Amino acid sequence: MDEAQPLRVDEAPGPDVLVEIRGLCFRRGERVIFEDLDLDIRRGMVTAVMGPSGTGKTTLLQLITGQLHPEAGTIRVAGEDVGRLGRDGLYRLRRRMGMLFQSGALLTDLSVFDNVAYPLREHTKLSDSLVRKLVLLKLEAVGLRGARDLMPNELSGGMARRVALARAIALDPMMVLYDEPFTGQDPISMGMLMALIRQLNDASGLTSILVSHDVRETARIADHLYLIFEGRVVAQGTPDALANDRSPWVRQFLDGLPDGPVRFHYPAPPLAEDLFGGRG
Amino acid sequence: MLEAVARLGRGVLDALERLGRAHLLLLAILLGLGEVLRRPRLLIDQLFNIGVLSLSIVGVSGLFVGMVLGLQGYYVLSQFGAAESLGVMVAASLVRELGPVVTALLVAGRAGSALTAEIGLMKATEQLAALEMMAVDPVHRLLVPRFLGGVLAMPLLAAIFSAVGVLGGYFVGVGLLGVDEGAYWSQMQARIDFTADLANGVVKSLVFGLVVTWIALFQGYDTIPTAEGVSRSTTRTVVHSALVVLGLDFVLTALMFGD
Numbered sequence: 001m002d003e004a005q006p007l008r009v010d011e012a013p014g015p016d017v018l019v020e021i022r023g024l025c026f027r028r029g030e031r032v033i034f035e036d037l038d039l040d041i042r043r044g045m046v047t048a049v050m051g052p053s054g055t056g057k058t059t060l061l062q063l064i065t066g067q068l069h070p071e072a073g074t075i076r077v078a079g080e081d082v083g084r085l086g087r088d089g090l091y092r093l094r095r096r097m098g099m100l101f102q103s104g105a106l107l108t109d110l111s112v113f114d115n116v117a118y119p120l121r122e123h124t125k126l127s128d129s130l131v132r133k134l135v136l137l138k139l140e141a142v143g144l145r146g147a148r149d150l151m152p153n154e155l156s157g158g159m160a161r162r163v164a165l166a167r168a169i170a171l172d173p174m175m176v177l178y179d180e181p182f183t184g185q186d187p188i189s190m191g192m193l194m195a196l197i198r199q200l201n202d203a204s205g206l207t208s209i210l211v212s213h214d215v216r217e218t219a220r221i222a223d224h225l226y227l228i229f230e231g232r233v234v235a236q237g238t239p240d241a242l243a244n245d246r247s248p249w250v251r252q253f254l255d256g257l258p259d260g261p262v263r264f265h266y267p268a269p270p271l272a273e274d275l276f277g278g279r280g
Numbered sequence: 281m282l283e284a285v286a287r288l289g290r291g292v293l294d295a296l297e298r299l300g301r302a303h304l305l306l307l308a309i310l311l312g313l314g315e316v317l318r319r320p321r322l323l324i325d326q327l328f329n330i331g332v333l334s335l336s337i338v339g340v341s342g343l344f345v346g347m348v349l350g351l352q353g354y355y356v357l358s359q360f361g362a363a364e365s366l367g368v369m370v371a372a373s374l375v376r377e378l379g380p381v382v383t384a385l386l387v388a389g390r391a392g393s394a395l396t397a398e399i400g401l402m403k404a405t406e407q408l409a410a411l412e413m414m415a416v417d418p419v420h421r422l423l424v425p426r427f428l429g430g431v432l433a434m435p436l437l438a439a440i441f442s443a444v445g446v447l448g449g450y451f452v453g454v455g456l457l458g459v460d461e462g463a464y465w466s467q468m469q470a471r472i473d474f475t476a477d478l479a480n481g482v483v484k485s486l487v488f489g490l491v492v493t494w495i496a497l498f499q500g501y502d503t504i505p506t507a508e509g510v511s512r513s514t515t516r517t518v519v520h521s522a523l524v525v526l527g528l529d530f531v532l533t534a535l536m537f538g539d
Binding site for chain 2: 065067087090091092094095097098099101102103105106107108118119122123164167
């Protein structure tokens with residue numbers, strides 16, 4: 001497999017950088033997930049982190065939100081070193097973040113309304129009538145005000161993700177993280193989610209981090225793309241810049257080529273040896 | 281051979297690690313008990329789920345166990361001309377042993393497995409992670425009320441089991457086999473001691489409630505977040521609870537009733 005060359009972020013982060021990752025190392029057991037990873041997420045932008053399945057995209061979100069801790073390196077979110085925060089500090093920071101999980105992760109024993117109201121009831125002392133108004137506004141923003149009384153098991157996959165999105169923005173966070181938001185969606189739901197992610201980001205002044213391997217959809221709404229492979233950033237730039245990038249790895253990923261730097265075959269001994277070499 | 285020893289060692293280390301995690305979880309639950317004072321509604325919900333919803337199986341089981349005790353006790357006692365002692369035999373068996381033990385086994389099977397499956401599925405569907413991301417501690421919000429609900433519900437359910445069992449014994453002994461009704465109740469009243477029998481039975485129930493709920497919650501919280509993982513954890517809850525309850529019953533009986 002061709003060695004993908006890592007890209008370094010050498011310049012010091014400016015004030016417009018919300019998430020600054022430097023020298024990140026992380027492994028699961030013996031498997032290296034990230035090795036000396038540098039990455040910046042700029043305020044007010046939709047930044048997409050892309051790469052093949054199993055490359056650690058979701059793990060990166062878990063590291064940014066403090067669900068996992070890096071072995072080495074630093075992750076700063078709004079100036080705070082996530083790896084060094086205690087539980088209270090981490091919870092304080094998470095109140096300013098929203099996360100859309102791949103499955104939606106709605107609380108199954110609560111209605112749509114109560115799911116969206118949950119963070120408001122937990123972290124604010126707002127009156128019931130004000131909570132109601134806020135919840136209806138958030139649901140209106142995702143087009144599901146009329147579904148407020150449904151239970152999660154009555155929602156389609158796309159609706160569940162939109163409700164989860166309303167819940168993620170309930171506390172008006174500074175940043176929303178999207179974990180594979182388009183996976184398993186029909187074209188209409190996908191279009192709705194794409195429009196929502198872009199509109200919410202622009203209208204609410206959010207910063208969005210989107211993890212995905214849906215190339216076309218992600219490139220249409222992202223301001224900046226990072227491509228990661230084997231634990232490192234191998235390409236970054238605007239969608240237009242990457243579309244013109246000629247490196248074999250970028251071309252294989254963006255064009256969906258079955259073989260290239262990422263091999264079609266999982267490493268194995270020669271077929272003849274396996275078939276006729278007397279191996280079990 | 282060497283590989284077998286290594287496998288054994290790895291298994292022991294894994295088991296010790298799980299035991300350590302289980303104790304850390306118990307500590308986190310105990311430290312978070314104040315949470316239910318802030319939100320008593322969560323505890324009431326769990327008392328309903330664990331206690332009220334187990335009433336039918338506990339009541340019916342208590343009735344049949346009491347009836348069998350009445351039948352068997354009568355056959356044995358009547359051989360020695362002591363059939364009038366049937367009441368005290370039935371009550372002592374239920375209050376000291378069968379009430380706490382059988383109730384714990386029933387609760388482990390009905391409510392314990394449900395707790396494991398519920399928490400395990402919440403983990404598998406990322407609901408626990410979602411709570412974490414909403415800056416809500418899942419141990420405080422989910423596990424603490426369930427733990428306290430299980431600990432408090434167990435002695436109440438055991439008391440109901442024993443009371444219904446005494447009535448079952450009465451129905452068979454007095455109603456069907458002709459034991460004197462006055463003797464059945466008066467001997468029970470005279471010979472069952474509040475401290476030695478009732479209080480010890482309650483202590484046993486509390487201990488069983490603690491371990492059964494602890495095992496169920498840990499198995500759910502520590503599960504591998506897949507369908508197979510949740511299935512295995514649910515099975516482990518029932519098996520581990522049964523073994524620990526029976527083992528602990530012997531230890532507690534030796535401590536409480538030994539000379």
